Amino acid sequence: MPSRQKTFFWIFLHTLAILCVITQVFTGLRFSVFRFDNLLSLSAILPQGALHNVHIMSGVGLTLTAIAYVLYRFWGTMTTRQLRTPASFNPSKWRIDLTGSSIKLFNLWVIRLGYLVTTCILISGWLLYFDASIDSIDFIHFILALCMVGYLFFHGGFTLIQFGYQAAVTIFKPGTTAYRHIFSIVVSFLLCFVIGLYFISFQSIQTLFVRTVSPTTIINIDGKAEEHVWHDAQSIEVKTHGGANFENGQTTVSLKALQNGSEIFMLAQWQDSSESLNHLPLEKTEQGWAVRSQGFYQFDEKKYYEDKFAILLSTKCEMAAAGTAHLGPQPLKDQPPNWHGRGYHYAEDGETRDLWHWKAVRTNGMILVDDNYIGRPEKALDGQRRYTAGYYPDSKESGAYIMNWQWYSPNGITPKRIPSIKNSEPSAASTDQTFSENGHPSSVLPWFDTQAYKTSKDPYIVGDTIPSVLMRSNRFEGDRADVRGFGVWKNGQWTLEMVRKLNTGSQYDLPIEEGLCMWVSAFDHAQTHHTRHHRPIQLQWEK
Amino acid sequence: MKQRLLIGAILFIIIAAYAALNPPPIPQPIASDRFIKLDASGMPMDIWAGPWACILDQKTGLIWENKTDNENIHDAYWTYSWFNQYPIIKESESLQDASFKGTPNKGDCYFEEERCDTLDLIQRTRTHQLCGLKHWRLPSTEELQSLLDHSVRIGEALIQPAFFPHTKKGDYWTSDFDKDLTGVYQHLKFGALAVNFKDGSVKPIPYQNAAFVRLVTEASKNFNISQP
Numbered sequence: 001m002p003s004r005q006k007t008f009f010w011i012f013l014h015t016l017a018i019l020c021v022i023t024q025v026f027t028g029l030r031f032s033v034f035r036f037d038n039l040l041s042l043s044a045i046l047p048q049g050a051l052h053n054v055h056i057m058s059g060v061g062l063t064l065t066a067i068a069y070v071l072y073r074f075w076g077t078m079t080t081r082q083l084r085t086p087a088s089f090n091p092s093k094w095r096i097d098l099t100g101s102s103i104k105l106f107n108l109w110v111i112r113l114g115y116l117v118t119t120c121i122l123i124s125g126w127l128l129y130f131d132a133s134i135d136s137i138d139f140i141h142f143i144l145a146l147c148m149v150g151y152l153f154f155h156g157g158f159t160l161i162q163f164g165y166q167a168a169v170t171i172f173k174p175g176t177t178a179y180r181h182i183f184s185i186v187v188s189f190l191l192c193f194v195i196g197l198y199f200i201s202f203q204s205i206q207t208l209f210v211r212t213v214s215p216t217t218i219i220n221i222d223g224k225a226e227e228h229v230w231h232d233a234q235s236i237e238v239k240t241h242g243g244a245n246f247e248n249g250q251t252t253v254s255l256k257a258l259q260n261g262s263e264i265f266m267l268a269q270w271q272d273s274s275e276s277l278n279h280l281p282l283e284k285t286e287q288g289w290a291v292r293s294q295g296f297y298q299f300d301e302k303k304y305y306e307d308k309f310a311i312l313l314s315t316k317c318e319m320a321a322a323g324t325a326h327l328g329p330q331p332l333k334d335q336p337p338n339w340h341g342r343g344y345h346y347a348e349d350g351e352t353r354d355l356w357h358w359k360a361v362r363t364n365g366m367i368l369v370d371d372n373y374i375g376r377p378e379k380a381l382d383g384q385r386r387y388t389a390g391y392y393p394d395s396k397e398s399g400a401y402i403m404n405w406q407w408y409s410p411n412g413i414t415p416k417r418i419p420s421i422k423n424s425e426p427s428a429a430s431t432d433q434t435f436s437e438n439g440h441p442s443s444v445l446p447w448f449d450t451q452a453y454k455t456s457k458d459p460y461i462v463g464d465t466i467p468s469v470l471m472r473s474n475r476f477e478g479d480r481a482d483v484r485g486f487g488v489w490k491n492g493q494w495t496l497e498m499v500r501k502l503n504t505g506s507q508y509d510l511p512i513e514e515g516l517c518m519w520v521s522a523f524d525h526a527q528t529h530h531t532r533h534h535r536p537i538q539l540q541w542e543k
Numbered sequence: 544m545k546q547r548l549l550i551g552a553i554l555f556i557i558i559a560a561y562a563a564l565n566p567p568p569i570p571q572p573i574a575s576d577r578f579i580k581l582d583a584s585g586m587p588m589d590i591w592a593g594p595w596a597c598i599l600d601q602k603t604g605l606i607w608e609n610k611t612d613n614e615n616i617h618d619a620y621w622t623y624s625w626f627n628q629y630p631i632i633k634e635s636e637s638l639q640d641a642s643f644k645g646t647p648n649k650g651d652c653y654f655e656e657e658r659c660d661t662l663d664l665i666q667r668t669r670t671h672q673l674c675g676l677k678h679w680r681l682p683s684t685e686e687l688q689s690l691l692d693h694s695v696r697i698g699e700a701l702i703q704p705a706f707f708p709h710t711k712k713g714d715y716w717t718s719d720f721d722k723d724l725t726g727v728y729q730h731l732k733f734g735a736l737a738v739n740f741k742d743g744s745v746k747p748i749p750y751q752n753a754a755f756v757r758l759v760t761e762a763s764k765n766f767n768i769s770q771p
Contacts, residue, residue, distance in 0.1 A: 044565035045558060161547045329567035337568040378696065382575035383705030385591045395698020397712070402612055407594040416613050452614055472612075479698065507697070 008174040009072065009185055013065050015172065016189075018156070020062035021148060024121075027055040028145045030327050033342060034242045034529070035138065035249060040329075040341045048328025050348075052320035052534070059125050060196040064189065066118060103162070110158070114151045120144050129204075129534050131239035136248045138241050204535040205317065208518070209234045209542040210257040210264065217260060221367060221497045223488030225267050233258055233267075236537065238520060240270075243531030244302045245524035247273065251531055253520050257539065259502065264512045266498040268520065272307060275489035276525035279306040279361040279443035280468040282404060282415055284460040289405075290412050291468065297410045299386055300340040301527040306361035306443070308523035309487070309496055310530065312374070313354040313510050317517035317536045321345065322353050324374050324390065325532075336380050336387045340528060346377040346390025354510040355391070356483050358496055361443050362401050366475040369485035369498055373508040394479035394508045404445060404470045417450035418466055421459055443467040479506045494522075514541050577602050578706040580609075585675035597674040598706050599762060603689055605682075606674060608758040610709045616654045616667050619709035622753035624649030625716050625735040626660035627681060644720055645735070645750040661716055661756055668758055681718035682759040684745055687738045690757075700740045707757075712741035714754040722747035 006014070030046045033039045047054075121144040128137050159167050211233040213219075219227050233256040241250040256267040281292050281304060294303035314322035324345045330337035331344055338344055347353055355372040357363075363370050370393060377389040405413035445467045460466070475481055482504045487496035503511040510516065516539045521530035572590045580588040580595035588595055596617075598607045610619035626645035645660070652659035654667070661681055668679040691701045700710040714737035724734045724747055734749040748754065 040567050042562050043567040044562045157551060161551050162544060164547050336570045339570060341567045379694075381695075381705050382573065382578065382703060383580075383590050385570070385572075385705075387570070392696060395696075406613055 006171065006174060011172060011174050012185055012189070013069050013072070016061060016065045017069075020058040020065060021118075021152065023054060023058035024062060024125075025145060025148055025152070027051040027058070028142075031055070031242075032142050032145070033327075034532075035142065037341075043329055043341060046328070048331045048343075049326050050320065050323060050331075051327050052325065053318070053323075056129065056200065056319060056534075057197065059122070059129075060200060061193060062118070063122050063126075064192050064196055066122060068189070068192075107155075107159070110151070110154045114155055117144060117147045117151050121148055128241075129200075131533055131535065133239060133252070135250070138249065204319070205517075206236055206238065206535055206537045207540050208236050208255055208257055208537050209540050210259050211542045213258050213260050215260045215262065219258070219265055219497070219499070221484050221486050221499055223486045223495050223497055225269075225495055225497055229258055230256060230267055234542065238533050238537065240520065240522060240531035240533045243522060243524060244526040244529035246271075246522070246531060249531065251522050251524070253522060255520065255537065259512070259541070261502075263499050263501055266311065266496075268309060268311070268494075268496045268498070270309070270494055270522045271492055272489070272494055272522065272524050273492050274525070275360075275494075276305065276307045277361050277443060278304055278525075280304050280403075281443055281465040282413065282468050284458075284462050284464045285412075286462055288412050289415055291405065291408065291410075292465070293410070296408075296527065298339040299527060300529065302529060303525065305523075305525045305527050306359055307489070307494065307525060308360065308530070309358045309494065310521045310523070311356040311498075312519045312521075313356075313512070314351075314517050314519075314536075315510065315515075316349075316351065316353075317538065319534055319536070321374075321519050321532070322517065322536070323347070323349075324353055326389075332377055332389060335377065335389065338387070338389075342528070344377070344389035344391070345374045347375055348377075350376040352508060352510065354508070356485070356498065356500075358485050358487060358498070360487060360489075360494075362469055363485070364487055365444055365471065366400055367484055367486045368400075368475055368481055369483035370476075371480045371482045371509065375508075394482070394506060396476045396480035397478035399473040399476045399481075400471060401444075402470050402472050404466070404468045414455070415453040415466065417445060417447070417470055418453050418458075418460070419445060420449055420451050444469045444471060446471050447473075479504075479508060482506060482509060512539070514539060575703075575706070578703065580706065581606065581674050583674060597676075600689070603686065604762050605686060605689075605759050606676065606762050607682075607690070607707070608668065608673060608679065609707070610755075610757060612709050614653060616652075616664060616671075617673075618652070619711055619755065621652035621654075621659060621664075621755075622650040623652070623664060623716065623756050624658075624660045624753060625720065625750040626662045627665075627718065627720070628662070629720075649751045650753040664756055665758065673758075676760050676763075678760045679758040680760065681716055681756065684717045684719050684736050684738065686759055687715060687717050687757070688743075688745065691738070691740070691743050693743065701743050702740055710740055710757075711755050712739075714739050714746075714748060714752070716754050716756050717745075720750075724749060 026047055029039060029042060030051055124137060124141040124144055127134060128141050213229050217229055219229065235254050235256045238253045238255065239250065240253055243249050251270045251272060253268055253270040258265040280296060282289055283292050292304045293301055295301045312321050316322045324347050325343060326346060327343040329341040353374040355374055357370040357372050359370060372393045374390045380387045404416050406416060447470060483498055483500045485496060485498035487494050517536040519533065519536060521532055523530045574590055577600060579599040579601065580592065581597040581599055582588050583596040595609055597609055600607065608617060611617050612619060624646045626643060626647040629642050629644040647660045648658040650659040655663050665679055669677050673679060692703050693701055695701060695704065700712045702710045717736045717738060720735040721733050722736055724731050728734065728749050731749045734747045736745055737748050737754050738745050
């Protein structure tokens with residue numbers, strides 16, 4: 001700790017850096033829970049709620065602080081290095097700790113490493129924000145954040161231990177002649193901050209151009225995208241990250257869109273090394289039937305689950321899924337916590353965000369996408385075990401799938417139905433399981449290919465499995481069936497075609513029009529742990 | 544400096560201990576102040592437990608049949624024409640001497656060789672002694688209306704979903720009969736009242752209509768309503 005007093009500008013920058021770094025570290029660690037479940041143990045000291053804006057704003061603040069500090073050091077005009085020490089100030093009492101040259105050297109190198117870490121973390125953070133195509137960029141950013149925690153300890157903590165409250169006096173109390181430029185400094189910085197935020201928000205939007213096609217153009221919703229109109233449409237690629245089971249948690253989503261005046265067609269393709277259709281299979285065990293699962297009881301299945309894909313549409317273009325991502329175990333203090341600790345989706349402003357949720361097992365066979373929405377957080381209902389805040393399906397009149405158990409318990413279940421027995425072989429029924437085009441088993445049982453389960457006539461042996469999804473009718477009817485879609489997995493990639501009326505008239509759907517923003521997420525056999533991206537995608541009609 | 548080091552270490556330990564002693568909250572069941580699930584023998588169940596056979600309404604003292612989706616006689620998909628003993632004697636266990644009102648066998652279900660009516664469900668439920676009770680019957684209009692809950696999300700059936708799952712957004716029969724029919728049904732003269740769980744309306748519909756049913760009975764005086 002140098003004995004000289006600091007200028008206001010130095011104190012201003014240093015204080016800003018402290019605030020921004022602490023904000024970054026704590027909000028960043030909350031984000032890291034998505035990748036490292038163990039970090040949930042720190043949950044009590046981490047913030048909750050809509051943190052993305054806070055993280056990005058503090059990132060802008062830290063970036064400007066870093067730039068200003070570089071300029072300050074470069075020109076050397078913004079500090080008074082030899083301000084007169086006030087008479088009341090007697091550093092001799094604590095300067096004694098500085099006599100050790102090794103401590104000085106240690107402090108010097110800690111600060112130099114701090115500069116390096118700060119530079120790297122800002123670069124990796126902005127690369128992450130702008131969805132740079134760098135593998136493991138979120139992991140690199142996380143490691144740098146841990147380095148920053150180390151820096152806070154060795155620089156801030158060590159200085160405080162070394163010098164006590166005198167250190168705080170020094171870094172927060174300017175010299176007597178240092179106030180000359182307070183106004184211009186603060187105003188200049190605020191101006192830069194606002195310009196920085198504007199630049200970030202302007203740069204943050206990606207545009208998906210929607211090509212107009214003739215109403216007579218036929219587009220089959222078959223997951224093949226072989227129509228020539230798809231080849232002519234512009235595509236964008238969106239790097240998504242933070243999802244369970246994907247390599248490095250990442251997958252790149254390619255998007256195209258067409259409209260014919262009454263309908264919009266969407267084409268999404270994303271990498272996924274496995275076609276996951278083994279959705280919570282029912283297995284005969286020594287103790288009876290059980291659901292194969294790993295996390296389903298906590299609504300966070302990550303092993304025996306179908307692949308999924310989601311599109312969120314909003315008239316708002318805020319970060320973090322139109323401002324609906326609220327992180328932490330209990331972001332709503334007067335409502336129940338969530339089971340997985342990651343957070344809830346809800347819209348504080350109460351405006352509906354449309355959500356299309358395609359499911360490789362439960363909706364693909366119906367050639368449907370589950371039409372959902374995110375709205376105002378609902379009040380938790382008595383007896384409700386899973387509270388979903390603002391995330392709900394659109395209403396339906398009837399249909400379509402039900403789960404093939406009387407009541408779910410991690411300790412065992414009783415199936416409702418089993419595949420129709422076609423001969424007397426005890427395990428022959430399990431061969432009735434359906435398979436995808438790629439030969440992968442599917443956890444779907446068509447109702448009329450099954451018979452009611454009776455314990456006394458159970459033909460299965462230990463180890464046999466049957467599907468968990470019963471199709472009681474062939475599709476949803478009502479609002480929930482507004483989006484049609486079909487996906488096909490081939491060579492490590494899902495291709496999903498979707499279509500919906502531009503305006504369905506439903507209060508839970510948004511009319512599709514220019515300027516609408518959207519986000520996409522992929523799920524690799526994970527129930528809720530999906531990938532995400534920061535910047536919204538805005539729809540523009542191709543001229 | 545040693546003192547400050549000690550203070551720093553203590554501070555660190557306090558923060559670490561605070562984090563360790565305050566793990567993320569886990570959702571906890573909150574008992575309803577109105578409804579209690581009952582198993583097939585009539586014993587109260589935990590609020591998150593299942594499957595349950597009946598629901599005790601502590602507000603009215605009524606016990607309701609729980610509907611299912613497992614194809615047993617209580618499956619919510621089954622529909623029934625209105626057909627009941629006349630006069631309706633709630634406590635009667637014998638139907639042999641009763642006269643009948645309504646239209647038999649116009650509903651749809653799998654558990655009858657012929658088609659279904661309300662009396663089929665009543666008789667079977669009494670025979671099975673659902674929840675250990677014998678006096679199952681159709682609810683009155685007021686009783687059925689007491690289940691209407693307009694606080695649910697728009698588009699959902701107007702009833703507490705966590706206790707009354709599988710409820711259809713359609714007409715449910717009441718025991719109130721001999722009601723004048725109007726409009727397109729006028730030529731059929733009389734019908735019974737039904738409560739609609741889509742919009743909460745009450746209207747007379749012809750006996751021959753296929754509508755849903757949720758049976759009810761009274762909790763006996765010595766019924767144990769203490770929760771598990």
